[in-house]
Amino acid sequence: MKWLLLPTILISSACLAYSPPTDVVVYGDDAYPPYSYLQEGMAKGIYAEILYAVFERMPDYRVIIKPIPWKRGLKMLKIGQSFALFPPYYFPDKRPYISPYSDPILNEEVVVYCRPDRVKALTLKQWPEDYFGLTIGINEAFEIGGKAFWEAVNDGKITLLEAKGNRPSILNLYHKKSDCYVNDKLSILWEVRLLIQEGQIESDWPLQLGHSISGEQGYLGFTNASLSRYPYKHHFIRQFNQALEQIKQEGIIDDILASYTVNHP
Numbered sequence: 001m002k003w004l005l006l007p008t009i010l011i012s013s014a015c016l017a018y019s020p021p022t023d024v025v026v027y028g029d030d031a032y033p034p035y036s037y038l039q040e041g042m043a044k045g046i047y048a049e050i051l052y053a054v055f056e057r058m059p060d061y062r063v064i065i066k067p068i069p070w071k072r073g074l075k076m077l078k079i080g081q082s083f084a085l086f087p088p089y090y091f092p093d094k095r096p097y098i099s100p101y102s103d104p105i106l107n108e109e110v111v112v113y114c115r116p117d118r119v120k121a122l123t124l125k126q127w128p129e130d131y132f133g134l135t136i137g138i139n140e141a142f143e144i145g146g147k148a149f150w151e152a153v154n155d156g157k158i159t160l161l162e163a164k165g166n167r168p169s170i171l172n173l174y175h176k177k178s179d180c181y182v183n184d185k186l187s188i189l190w191e192v193r194l195l196i197q198e199g200q201i202e203s204d205w206p207l208q209l210g211h212s213i214s215g216e217q218g219y220l221g222f223t224n225a226s227l228s229r230y231p232y233k234h235h236f237i238r239q240f241n242q243a244l245e246q247i248k249q250e251g252i253i254d255d256i257l258a259s260y261t262v263n264h265p
Contacts, residue, residue: 021062022232026051026084026220027076030067031165032139034190034260035106035218036087038067047087047218049256050105050247057243061236069164071141080226083233087218094143099224103241104217106253110144112136112210113188114180115173119208127211128152135159137169137178145182146213166191174201180210189262 028048030038036045043065055063068076068085076082078097089108090101112127114134124130128149136153138145140162152158161178163169170191172178181188195201220240222233230236247253 021060022236024061024063024083024232024236025066026063026086027066027068027073027082028086029070029073031069031167032087032187033166033194034262035108035184035187036067043067046256046260047105050244050253051086051220053247053252053256054240054243057246058236058239060239061232070139071164074141077221077223078225080223080229082223083230084220084222086220088221089144089216090219091143095221097224098221100222100237102220102222102237103244104219105244106218106257108184108186108216108218110182110213110216111185111188112180112182112213113173113207114210115176116206116208118179119210124210127213128158131180131210132157134179135161135177137161137163137172137181139166139169139183140164142183144213144216149182149213167195170195171200174205182213184216185212186260186262190260193262 028043028045028051029036032045034045036043036047038044048065051063051065055061073082073085074088074095077085078095085098087105088095088098088101092098112131114124118134122130128145129152132152136145136149136158138160149158153160161172163172166183166187169178169181169183170188173181174195192201192205192207196203196205222237223230227233
């Protein structure tokens, strides 16, 4: 019966070598459609689809995506209560508690849309100088717009109106509580189209594109606090970046983006 010994040893060794996937929770913005949003209790949107595709290629981890209000997600990341959050732009000086960032996931275009009646007498050649005196809407805890914009806000030259997500920000613009709204272009047009379909705004509501303010990139940002809670951090990031590059090469991100294309309604 000695011939049974080797298979038994091999099977036992395999059992000892096996380790189940590590459970990881990643948080995402719950009010940033079409990029990241909550729908029927699930994470939806462009980033969610991309990340699901990435995580499928990371067999060492079993990842759950949980949508969360952006401001709360940043706070949890800051105190180390969460491991990772998407999709922050790269602002290492403003958010030193995020380190490192993943490789870039997507390119976004930050623009300003305005009500034509409020800017018809303005030249709108310079951002943000030509917008002085206006009320600019922005999503709560977003850091977009550039240094000169925030200096103008702090100096009282521009009035800031924050809202918790794209929808309330666009409705503020529609109901004339703000004069302009700053966000990613696709995100604005996507939400406007939905609001028109739902009958919350008129289909012929005019919007004027002001400036293309900046090109930004979205990332998966990782906490640099409470590192003992996340001993897998460096290994996870390495695998994530490798899988991300793989799906880029396979054209998966391009296919996902193509399904969300929208023009001005």
